Amino acid sequence: MRSWLKHAALLAYGRFRALRREPVRFRGAFTSFDEAVAHVRPGLLAGYDHDAVTEVSRELMQHVPLWDYPILYWLKRLAPEITRVVDAGGHIGVKYRAFAPYLDLDRIDWIVYDLPALVAAGRAQVRTGERTLSFVERIEEAPAADVLLASGLLPYLDVPLVDLVRRLRAPPRHILLNKVVTRDGPTVVTLENFGVAEVPYQIRNVDEIPAALKTLGYDIIDTWVIDSLAHRIQTHPELGRSTYRGYVARRCGAAPGTASANET
Numbered sequence: 694m695r696s697w698l699k700h701a702a703l704l705a706y707g708r709f710r711a712l713r714r715e716p717v718r719f720r721g722a723f724t725s726f727d728e729a730v731a732h733v734r735p736g737l738l739a740g741y742d743h744d745a746v747t748e749v750s751r752e753l754m755q756h757v758p759l760w761d762y763p764i765l766y767w768l769k770r771l772a773p774e775i776t777r778v779v780d781a782g783g784h785i786g787v788k789y790r791a792f793a794p795y796l797d798l799d800r801i802d803w804i805v806y807d808l809p810a811l812v813a814a815g816r817a818q819v820r821t822g823e824r825t826l827s828f829v830e831r832i833e834e835a836p837a838a839d840v841l842l843a844s845g846l847l848p849y850l851d852v853p854l855v856d857l858v859r860r861l862r863a864p865p866r867h868i869l870l871n872k873v874v875t876r877d878g879p880t881v882v883t884l885e886n887f888g889v890a891e892v893p894y895q896i897r898n899v900d901e902i903p904a905a906l907k908t909l910g911y912d913i914i915d916t917w918v919i920d921s922l923a924h925r926i927q928t929h930p931e932l933g934r935s936t937y938r939g940y941v942a943r944r945c946g947a948a949p950g951t952a953s954a955n956e957t
């Protein structure tokens with residue numbers, strides 16, 4: 694009874710906030726990306742792939758917040774066997790720049806795969822000395838790599854992870870995922886407020902990514918939860934708090950030190 698009352702109160706409060714149209718970070722709960730896009734407010738851009746959106750949080754993402762350290766730890770630990778990284782959802786090269794003080798990036802080819810507006814901005818903003826940083830608009834254009842990094846991509850990715858990984862030229866030995874947003878119930882797509890845009894944002898059922906990695910033939914060898922990023926959809930608080938997770942997965946049966954990049 695108490696939990697039913699709490700649910701009803703949260704539901705009423707959320708809908709009240711939605712009706713007031715006050716600016717919130719997350720609004721709406723939809724069953725698909727397409728449905729979310731159809732609800733973007735008139736006058737706002739829809740989705741990430743726009744020049745104006747390339748500026749949003751750009752400086753912030755070029756730093757190393759606490760939740761990036763598991764990724765940095767694994768990149769450092771795997772460094773002796775890494776010659777190439779595909780950074781899917783790598784924006785304008787933000788993590789290449791953020792991680793540069795900690796990794797020997799002179800010897801790691803770092804290929805950012807992202808949407809056309811981000812790739813164009815990234816290419817235009819390459820700095821002197823960043824000779825190992827490059828960009829592709831189609832993941833199949835990236836050469837075979839030892840590591841697929843997807844940091845912060847999964848909430849925005851509009852295709853299944855399995856499909857994305859299968860488009861790579863060769864399966865990487867390791868897949869590193871960070872900021873995967875999950876919940877216990879069914880997957881929900883909300884809209885994130887970027888000021889100039891509203892961007893579909895996927896909160897996945899917690900079993901989805903482990904199942905996708907298994908289908909792809911990977912074992913999860915490390916996983917973590919980023920408590921400080923947990924949030925509710927302000928207009929739908931009754932759906933509960935989301936949990937941000939990270940995963941490191943290794944291809945089953947790949948012998949240590951066998952770099953996939955040498956396979957093609």
Ligand SMILES: C[S@@+](CC[C@H](N)C(=O)[O-])C[C@H]1O[C@@H](n2cnc3c(N)ncnc32)[C@H](O)[C@@H]1O
Pocket residue numbers: 741742754781782783784785787788806807808811843844845846849850851852
């Ligand atoms: C929050 S940013 C992540 C930036 C950085 N990797 C980080 O961890 O801070 C999400 C990125 O995913 C990209 N993205 C969204 N949908 C994508 C898609 N279908 N294919 C490739 N990149 C996509 C966006 O353009 C954006 O650069």
